[in-house]
Amino acid sequence: MVLRSPWKTAKLELEELKRSLPPSGAEQALWKKSALDPVAWVLDNKLLPALDPWQISALRSQAHQAIWLINRQAGKSTIAALIALHRAIYKPGLILMVSRSIRQSGELFKKFESAYSKLEDPPGMTKSTELSCELANGSRVVSLPDSEGTVRGFSSVDLLIEDESSRVSDDLYFAIRPMLAISQGQLLLLGTPAGRRGHFYETWISDSPGWEKVLITADDCPRISKNFLNQERLSMPESVFLTEYFCQFQDNLDQIFSSDLVDSLFNDQIEPLFPQRETLKVLTISDSLINPNLKTLAEEAEDGL
Ligand SMILES: Nc1ncnc2c1ncn2[C@@H]1O[C@H](COP(=O)(O)OP(=O)(O)OP(=O)(O)O)[C@@H](O)[C@H]1O
Ligand SMILES: [Mg+2]
16 A cells, blocks of 8 residues: 655645636546546547557447457456556546456556656556555456455446456356446456356356457457468467467367367267167276176177177
8 A cells, every 4th residue: 555645644634625627618528538538538648549440349348248258468457457547537436357367457557657657647646555455536446366365255247358368267257247247237248268267258158139249350459460360370279379379269279179079079060980889888898797698899899780
């Protein structure tokens, strides 16, 4: 926690007093424009030099629940931090940002703070720690690592952002969702795939209504060149390349059979390789020990030769 000197506190209070006075017509118009349009706010304050089309839509989105499946280095965390900052300034409330590790929570909060420091006349910070702050307008922003212990206890969250969502545990996700219940808060999941499992994958493939889904791949990103992508493709396994840059959910490394193979077992459109025999049964070794008259599949096959 940053301790402030009495002089600094008095200065802050004075600033807040000035802020509470009715602004002039021009100031009021600018405030309204920035409040109503986060895109204009980002560009007017030079928080980024320009915005990609998906970044414009994401900043303006009013979706109650959104999931962004986006390639590495596209600007996901940057835009999430800007959304958090815009909300904290213009729609005061509690904003929680969750990441998979303490290092990532710190990185995300730095993005938030760095944008805040570029603003000309933001609401003062009345409290700040390495991973949280409070603004004079009553907003509170907290960046937390994936640990159920640290997250429990918050309630009435107005905006919940889960960065690198595919790598945040399901336990944490299910622990934080109820915090939106009372406040009817907004939920934003963002990430790059990490295997075909977990709440990020399940949410992406599910048909359940009420989710805004955004898919962006590296060829949509003006800051990632074709040359760079070609080099990356040569320097890593194809499955990793497709995951990181083209957002493909690949099988998990610890999976013995591929998902396609398992799915095909339940697909009666696929012709069996061998004709099916009525008598063919799959017996476990223990079945055949209990009843020596039963034969295992291997023995049946041998008999058939
Ligand atoms: N519109 C933009 N214009 C210029 N630079 C941008 C823009 N959007 C993002 N960046 C820059 O791109 C870099 C990557 O951004 P960021 O870390 O937010 O990406 P990410 O998608 O979260 O990456 P990762 O998948 O590695 O977490 C940062 O240096 C950020 O400042
Ligand atoms: Mg990121």
